[in-house]
Amino acid sequence: MSGVTAISPAIESFLSRAHQGEARSLLQRQGLPQRRLEAWRYTPLRDLDKSIFTTPEAVLGDEAEALLARLAPEALEGHRVVFVNGVAVSALTSLPDTVEIVDLDTPLLTDRPLSVLNSAVQQPGLALRVAAGIDAGRIALVSLVTSGNQVSTHLAHQITLEAGAKLTLLDIQSGEGTYLANPGLTVSVAEKAHLTHLRVQQDSLRRPILHWSMPGLPSMALMTASR
Numbered sequence: 001m002s003g004v005t006a007i008s009p010a011i012e013s014f015l016s017r018a019h020q021g022e023a024r025s026l027l028q029r030q031g032l033p034q035r036r037l038e039a040w041r042y043t044p045l046r047d048l049d050k051s052i053f054t055t056p057e058a059v060l061g062d063e064a065e066a067l068l069a070r071l072a073p074e075a076l077e078g079h080r081v082v083f084v085n086g087v088a089v090s091a092l093t094s095l096p097d098t099v100e101i102v103d104l105d106t107p108l109l110t111d112r113p114l115s116v117l118n119s120a121v122q123q124p125g126l127a128l129r130v131a132a133g134i135d136a137g138r139i140a141l142v143s144l145v146t147s148g149n150q151v152s153t154h155l156a157h158q159i160t161l162e163a164g165a166k167l168t169l170l171d172i173q174s175g176e177g178t179y180l181a182n183p184g185l186t187v188s189v190a191e192k193a194h195l196t197h198l199r200v201q202q203d204s205l206r207r208p209i210l211h212w213s214m215p216g217l218p219s220m221a222l223m224t225a226s227r
Helices: 009-015 021-030 061-071 113-120
Strands: 079-084 099-101 123-130 135-153 155-161 166-181 184-189 194-202 212-216 222-226
Touching: 009 021, 009 113, 021 113, 061 079, 061 135, 061 166, 113 184, 123 135, 135 155, 155 166, 155 194, 184 194
Parallel strands: 079 135, 123 155, 135 166, 155 184, 166 194, 184 212, 194 222
Antiparallel strands: 099 123
């Protein structure tokens, strides 16, 4: 039918899981990133639109603990938050008293295809706040994926540091199989606060990793990042 734009298999699979109305409509209109966009010009995207992505099954208990030991042993010691297949594993999570868990409230960035996708099929991730003047030390944010083929996760995380607060976030992404990981990180850092974000990716060679972040920094805040 003329005038009707075909929807790719990937978008159809995401629309079937979408639960946020505005983001769902944007996703249907905009689709996934394309190489005609300057930011994606040199990214191999040929197979992405043709893929059909499903939600991976939850992994809990001893199986999740064994997966953590195998894929992210550096996170076994110290404070951590663990997600397996997009689901928080509370038994493996240990947070310091210096942080406060808050309600997730991430923005919809209409000019970023990955943000739109994340908002449409969003899975709630880590949302925490560090109070003014507090040094929260290091926290490992661990996201693991284990599955068969063609699954996707879309965790949304939010970090807020009040004035003079400090936090080192060790962001670990690891997995097995063929999958799409599309996590989003929204950061708000007040004056004289310091967030160090260390990202470690040790994934299957068969997976695409799509990661976006939105730092909100005043002139006297500092955010350092490393991969």
